[in-house]
Amino acid sequence: MSEHTPMERSMVEFGPLLERLLAGEFICAVSDEGAFRLLQDDEARERVDAYLRPLNRRLASNDEGSVYFLAWRVLDEAAREQLSRQLGETVASLPPLLEWLQLVQGGAGARRAGRAR
Numbered sequence: 001m002s003e004h005t006p007m008e009r010s011m012v013e014f015g016p017l018l019e020r021l022l023a024g025e026f027i028c029a030v031s032d033e034g035a036f037r038l039l040q041d042d043e044a045r046e047r048v049d050a051y052l053r054p055l056n057r058r059l060a061s062n063d064e065g066s067v068y069f070l071a072w073r074v075l076d077e078a079a080r081e082q083l084s085r086q087l088g089e090t091v092a093s094l095p096p097l098l099e100w101l102q103l104v105q106g107g108a109g110a111r112r113a114g115r116a117r
Contacts, residue, residue, distance in 0.1 A: 011051055014044075018051065021059070021070045024086070028067040039068045 011018075017035045021027065029036045038044050039059070049059045052070065056079065060071035072079045 011047070014048055014051070018048065021048075021068070022055075022057075024070070026067050026069045036068070040065070 017027070017032075017038065020032075020035070025031070027035050027039060039048070039061075045059055052058055053073070056073050056076075057070045058073050059068060061068045072083075075083075
C-alpha cells in the first residue's frame with residue numbers, strides 16, 4: 001500500500017476533470033455543472049493550473065467565465081505540430097458530419113413535402 005502526499009490525495013478528486021480537459025473538452029454549466037462549479041473556485045483553479053504547469057498547459061476561460069478549457073502556456077514548435085495534427089483530425093471529421101446533416105435535412109424536407117400534399 002503506497003502512501004500519498006496530501007497534494008497527491010487532494011488532486012485525485014480532480015482526476016476525471018483533468019482527463020476531460022486534457023482530452024480537449026470544454027467545461028460549462030451545461031456540460032458538467034459540478035465541474036463547472038468547482039472551477040469557479042479560485043483555489044481549485046489554482047490547484048488545477050499548478051498541476052498542468054509541467055504539461056505546458058494552463059486552465060483558460062472565455063471573457064465571461066462561462067466556459068473553461070485548456071490552453072498552451074508556451075506555443076513552441078512541438079505544440080504547433082500537435083495543434084496542426086488536431087486541426088487535421090478535425091477537418092477530416094467534417095465531411096461525414098456534413099453528409100449526415102444533409103441526410104437529416106433531406107429527410108425533414110421530404111416529410112414536410114409529404115404533409116403539404
